[in-house]
Amino acid sequence: MDLRRHNFLLVGDDAYFVFVPRDMQPCLVSARCAHRGGPLHLARFDDASGCLVCPWHGSRTSESRLRSRALESRLEGHHLRVQVAAGPAVPIEPLDRQVLANGDRLDRVRATWNDRASS
Numbered sequence: 001m002d003l004r005r006h007n008f009l010l011v012g013d014d015a016y017f018v019f020v021p022r023d024m025q026p027c028l029v030s031a032r033c034a035h036r037g038g039p040l041h042l043a044r045f046d047d048a049s050g051c052l053v054c055p056w057h058g059s060r061t062s063e064s065r066l067r068s069r070a071l072e073s074r075l076e077g078h079h080l081r082v083q084v085a086a087g088p089a090v091p092i093e094p095l096d097r098q099v100l101a102n103g104d105r106l107d108r109v110r111a112t113w114n115d116r117a118s119s
């Protein structure tokens, strides 16, 4: 998926969002909170604890836990090559959605790609 245009992936009924941790290495993580399925892409990132705070009931999910549940992927330039375990009949759709969980980190990563492209 082209991270300049997409930050969200639907795989059938499962939703994933591009999470950019503090080390700025994007990965694709489940948008479903482990507590009761709340929208983790709309979570707030707490810099002090390094956790996402779910907007529904306030559960905290650490960066390391998010990474451990991330889809297998590899960053090649601005493309994230993602390994998805889904049958051929399962629709896969990259999207651009409102994602609050990264603050402005994805924008900063995108800006570096645009800088490289213009130089």
Ligand code: FES
Binding pocket: 033, 034, 035, 036, 037, 038, 039, 054, 055, 056, 057, 058, 059
């Ligand atoms: S659904 Fe996320 S804290 Fe309850």
